[in-house]
Amino acid sequence: MKKFLIIYIIFSLVLLAFIYFFTLIQETNKRTLIVYYELAEEAYETGDLDTFLKYQSIAYQHLYTETNTDYAFHVYHVIAQLDDAYINQFSVFVMPKRAVNHASHVRDSADRTRMILTDVTLDAVIYTTDDDPEYAGYAVSYGIEVIGFYFYAMQLPESRLLRIELFDYDNHLIFDQTVDYVHIDYPEDDPGTLTMGYTRAELETLFDLATYMQPAMIQNITLFLIVDIFIGGVIYYILKHKKDKTADSKEA
Structure with missing residues (x-):
């Protein structure tokens, strides 16, 4: 019986450790998503994208902003991290200022919301969401339904003078501007004009995982202990009863 108790205790401790790390990962992912939506809501309500960008980037730089009666357009150069490498992203945010037509579900095939990027120097289209597999079957303007706005983000590995054309749900041209995009070999050639994203310490404060x-x-550990003690007790009782019964049979 002592051998059983030792094995069961070790097994229980292993399961307890698994429950702990599973809960940690689960709640971290949950909190990460909650903070994302909270910052998106804040950005939509204030029209200020700083905290939203700080949350998702290593660093970023504002390139251009334009507003009209229907939308506010914000163009950014973002330094992101992919695995162990830093990448340059070109990001455009579209924030409605009033009710506009948009997709009510993510697979809305009628949605013609898209972006076209043209290299002005080469006079050639270098990017369109219609050809980007990341957007295949995805209604871009559905972002309005979810977080109040939508945005485009794509990797651009070299400097370009870009003409940006944005179209809305009904295929109307809503934005047409030229922006100078300068590639940055981060961190070696940091121009000193970048706004840094949140540090690990700042993210830990923002998540406040200890509280959440x-x-x-x-709850998970308490439930585990109740079940673990109950199952252990039942198994112990069965084994002890079987052992006592065997001993009685031998005596007889």
Whole structure:
């Protein structure tokens, strides 16, 4: 019986560690998503994208802003991280200022919202969302339904003078401007004009996992201990009963 108890205790401790790390990962992912939506809501309500960009980037630089009666357009150069490498992204945010036609579901095939980028120097289209597999079957303007706005983000590995054309749900041209995009070999050639994203310490403060994770951790561990003790007790009783019965049979 002692051998059983030792094995069961070790097994329980392993499961307890698994429950702990599973809960940690689950609540971290949950909190990450919640913070994303909170910052998106803040950006939509204030028209200020700084905290939203700080949350998702290593660094970023504002390139251009334009507003009209229907929309506010914000163009950014973003330094992001992919695995161990830094990448340059060209990002355009479209924020409605009033009710506009947009997709009500993510697979709305009627949505013609898209972006076309033309290299002015080469007089050649270098990017369109219609040819980007990341957007295949995805209604871009559905972002309005989810977070109040939508945005484009694509990797651009070299400097270009870009003409940006944006079209809305009904295929109307809503934005047509030229922006100078300068590639940055980050961090070696940091021009000093970048706004840095959140540090790890700032993200930890923002997530406040200790507060948000504690209830789930207590609940999961308590439930595990109740089940673990119950199952262990039942198994122990069965084994002890079987052992006692065997001993009685031998005595008889």
